[in-house]
Amino acid sequence: MRIAYVTVHVAPEIMRGGVGKKIKTQMGVWRGLGHEVVLFSLTPDAIPFPDERLFIFDAKTSLLKREINRASALTRMLAAIREYKPDIIYLRFGLYSYPLHRLFRIAPVVLETNSDDRQEYQKRGAFFYWMNRFTRNLTFGPASGIIFPSHELAGALMPKRDKPFRVISNGIDLNQAETLPPTKNKQPVVTMVCSPGMKWHGVDKLIKFAEMTPDVFVNLIGYSEKDLAAPAPPNVRLHGFLDKQGVRDALAQTDVAFGTLALHRNQMQEASVLKVREALAYGIPVVIAFCDTDLHDLNLDTILRIPNTENNVVENGERIRRFAYDMIGRRVDINSVAPYLDQRKKEGARLDFFMQIIAQRSPKPPDF
Secondary structure: OEEEEEEEOOOHHHHOOHHHHHHHHHHHHHHHOOOEEEEEEEEOOOOOOOOOEEEEOOOOOOHHHHHHHHHHHHHHHHHHHHHHOOOEEEEEOOOOOOOHHHHHHOOOEEEEOOOOHHHHHHOOOHHHHHHHHHHOHHHHOOOOEEEEOOHHHHHHHOOOOOOOEEEOOOOEOHHHOOOOOOOOOOOOEEEEEOOOOOHHHOHHHHHHHHHHOOOOEEEEEOOOHHHOOOOOOOOEEEEEOOOHHHHHHHHHOOOEEEOOOOHHHHOOOEEOOHHHHHHHHOOOOEEEOOEEOOOOOOOOOOEEEOOOOOOHHHHOHHHHHHHHHHOOOOOOOHHHHHHHHEHHHHHHHHHHHHHHHHHHHOOOOOOO
C-alpha cells in the first residue's frame, strides 16, 4: 500500500513528544512490512521529521493573516498529497480548517481520533467549541472508516455504528523497550510527563500530592514555572519540555510514573495513555487512575490503581506514598506486559483495516 499519513494542528511540542514518537513507530512498522508511507504535516513550526513533507505556516501574526497563511499551506499540502497518489490516507483528527474537506476527494480516508473532541474543545472556550460543532462533520462525515483507541470512545462518538471502525489501543515497540536499572534512592521520586493546558492530565492533583508528602520528590516533564498559577512546592522539579533522551534520563531516576489523573474531566473512564506505555517500556512502575483498554485485567504489584474521581489523589495519597517507597529498587518485568502492548501486532490490525477499506472502495470486477 501507498499510505499518506496526515496531521493538522498538532502542536510542535506535542510532535516532539510521545505523539511524535508514536507516529514514527507506526510509520517504521509499516515500512518494515513493505508498505510505502509519507507524513504530510501542517504545522506552525519545524518538527523533528526531517525526511517527511512539512508545510509550515506563519502563525505569529494577526488572526486574519494567520488563517490565510494556514489555508495557503493546507492547499499546498493537499496538492502534494494528490501528486503522491496514495491508496489510502490516514488522518489524525484535528479542528477543521479550510479547505481540508478536499482531502476526501483524493483517496479513502481513515480517521484516527484520540479523544472526545466535543468535550475537549468545550474546555478551550466558546469559539473553539462552536467552531468544532459546526465543522466536525466535514471530517467525520466523509471518512471511509474510523479508528478509536478505546471502546468507550467508539460508543460515544459513533453510537449508530454506521460506518466501518476498529478499536486499536496505543502500544509500545517492544524492539525499543529498555528496562532501566532500578534506582537506589533513599526517598522516592515520582514523575509525570504532561502538557500545559490539558486539565485532564491532573497536574494540579500531583502538585497537591507534593504538598501533602514533602518526603516524595515530584518531576513534572512538560511544565515550566510560567505554566503554573502559583510557585511549585520545594519538592517539585519543573523540567519543561524534554527530548527523548531527556525524558529517559529523568525516568532513569524515577521510582514511579503517573498516567493521566483526571480523565473524568473529559467525562471519560477508559483510555490507553501513551505516557503509561512509555514508562512501562522503561520498566517503571505506574499509577493508573482510569480503565486501561489493554491492562484492565492485569494484576501486578508494580501497578497501582486508584479511582477516576476528582479527589482520587488526595483520598489515596497515603497509598500512593507507600507504593512509591515500596517501588524503590523495583522495575516492571517487560514480559508481563508485552503480550498486551505489542505495537507490531496493533499495527498489523491497523493495516488489515486499511486494506479492508481499500477493497470496499475499489470497483468490483465485471461478472462474466
